Amino acid sequence: MFRNSRFYKGLWSRWTALRFGEVEYDSDSASGIILQSELVLVQGLKECSSCGLFQAVPDLRPGQVAECKRCGSMLERVRRTSPIMAPLAFCLASIALYLALLVSPLMTIDVYGRENTVTIRSGPHELVDQGFGLIAILVNLATILMPAVVLGFMLFILYGASSHKAPSLVRDVLAWYEKLRPWSMIEVYVIGLIVAYTKLVDLAVVKLLPGSFILFALMITMAAMDSTFNSELFWHKFPPSDREPPRLYEKDFRTEDYIVSELPRNQLLSCMYCQSVFLADHPVPNGADMGNCPVCDQTLRRRKQRSAMAAASYLLAASVFYIPANLLPIMTYVKMGQGQPSTILSGVKQLWHANLYVLALIVLFASITFPVLKIVALSTMLCCEALRKDWNLRFLSRLYGFVCFIGRWSMIDVFMISILAAIVRFSFFAHVSADSGVVFFASVVVLTIFAADVYDPRGMWDAAGYNCTLTQSEKNSPDKVLVMRGKQVESERT
Ligand SMILES: [Zn+2]
Ligand SMILES: [Zn+2]
Numbered sequence: 001m002f003r004n005s006r007f008y009k010g011l012w013s014r015w016t017a018l019r020f021g022e023v024e025y026d027s028d029s030a031s032g033i034i035l036q037s038e039l040v041l042v043q044g045l046k047e048c049s050s051c052g053l054f055q056a057v058p059d060l061r062p063g064q065v066a067e068c069k070r071c072g073s074m075l076e077r078v079r080r081t082s083p084i085m086a087p088l089a090f091c092l093a094s095i096a097l098y099l100a101l102l103v104s105p106l107m108t109i110d111v112y113g114r115e116n117t118v119t120i121r122s123g124p125h126e127l128v129d130q131g132f133g134l135i136a137i138l139v140n141l142a143t144i145l146m147p148a149v150v151l152g153f154m155l156f157i158l159y160g161a162s163s164h165k166a167p168s169l170v171r172d173v174l175a176w177y178e179k180l181r182p183w184s185m186i187e188v189y190v191i192g193l194i195v196a197y198t199k200l201v202d203l204a205v206v207k208l209l210p211g212s213f214i215l216f217a218l219m220i221t222m223a224a225m226d227s228t229f230n231s232e233l234f235w236h237k238f239p240p241s242d243r244e245p246p247r248l249y250e251k252d253f254r255t256e257d258y259i260v261s262e263l264p265r266n267q268l269l270s271c272m273y274c275q276s277v278f279l280a281d282h283p284v285p286n287g288a289d290m291g292n293c294p295v296c297d298q299t300l301r302r303r304k305q306r307s308a309m310a311a312a313s314y315l316l317a318a319s320v321f322y323i324p325a326n327l328l329p330i331m332t333y334v335k336m337g338q339g340q341p342s343t344i345l346s347g348v349k350q351l352w353h354a355n356l357y358v359l360a361l362i363v364l365f366a367s368i369t370f371p372v373l374k375i376v377a378l379s380t381m382l383c384c385e386a387l388r389k390d391w392n393l394r395f396l397s398r399l400y401g402f403v404c405f406i407g408r409w410s411m412i413d414v415f416m417i418s419i420l421a422a423i424v425r426f427s428f429f430a431h432v433s434a435d436s437g438v439v440f441f442a443s444v445v446v447l448t449i450f451a452a453d454v455y456d457p458r459g460m461w462d463a464a465g466y467n468c469t470l471t472q473s474e475k476n477s478p479d480k481v482l483v484m485r486g487k488q489v490e491s492e493r494t
Helices: 006-019 087-101 120-128 131-164 167-184 186-201 210-228 231-234 307-327 344-353 357-386 393-423 439-452 459-461 472-478
Strands: 040-041 045-049 054-056 065-067 074-077 107-111 113-116 205-207 268-270 279-281 291-292 299-301 331-335 430-434 480-484 487-492
Touching: 006 205, 006 459, 040 054, 045 279, 054 113, 087 210, 107 186, 107 393, 113 393, 120 131, 120 393, 131 167, 131 186, 131 393, 131 439, 167 231, 167 459, 186 205, 186 210, 186 344, 186 393, 307 344, 307 357, 307 439, 331 393, 344 357, 344 459, 357 393, 357 439, 393 430
Parallel strands: none
Antiparallel strands: 040 279, 045 054, 065 074, 065 480, 107 113, 107 205, 268 279, 291 299, 331 430, 480 487
């Protein structure tokens, strides 16, 4: 019955037409359709994840970085450290520190002889008691659950990489590790703790306890773990065992034997996970689902699906929430029965008047400037893509990288409130409570992180007409470009 329906016939005819190349592809309408295609692996070629230019990258020596010759984004880096042992050492150190952190007190406060001590778990508990369950869940996720998940996943991945036969689950764990890593926010929590501490030192006797130093050490070891871990390398370590390895382009030929600029652009695509580049036997629509990647078994698509529409929706919601986030108070500090609700801006002013200029500027940038910058920058990119204009795309691609980097740092205020609410609990003498503004503010932060995550900056370059054909200067430029610390050290025409 279903076979005879008009819907099914329409879908079938469209699918076969797409499959056998009878129609001109429309990148948007093809999204969601699975295309069958024979893919051949093109070795030595990389697609820039910021601008979509395919270019040959020579074999790098340890310490070298290859940059995109069109937009300057990083294409590949080879680290000097051991690929498994270095991240493993930092991962084990982080796990030990994390376990110690769970049971260690962060700081203690003394108000008129009454003491209160907090751990990393106290903030979410107090927020639940004050009726801010959603914020408690967010703080719990970012500071307790996600660090544990990320460290556990990393240990599993490194175990898989060092064993002879890696469990097949390790590929999915690696994919989830990459998705969840930004949500572990230990380093942002450290700044939140410092801001909370400096706000309290003038008002009461505050002492930092061992937990604070463990937290600081955990921040360092997790950053070192990230900087020594090369996920791309690991994708190639875990090929799906139940599949034939992909056929190589022109059998055993490598990039030395073909001219990159002569490969058909509309048939090239790269995997977003393992970065392998494939040549399909027909043009590939941008949104189409190309089945699973032959190298890493993850879903293969040319571009992120419906990226502009999804990013625009998140941005619209974030812009709406941004107004109450700044107008409504985010917390109230009451001392000896007196106190007023404070907004984000008045919190910055208080720090400034207390001569804590550096912290005032950090909170100003993280809580006020960064959310606006994220909304304005991503909106400009979306307009640029919709109008098919080239508004300094090189700059916009760099800006996109910066927007992704700063996304999480706006959580400083949310963490600070959770710490203050947990530690200043002396009923009439002194009391800190969260206010409704914090819910809107946290929503803005989360929505802008989502917007940056779903957006695909290559869409801007596609819309401006860069990726269907090469410009004359790109055709004439050398095929292989190696840039080290911003300086071109090797270029050759293959
Ligand atoms: Zn680029
Ligand atoms: Zn792949």
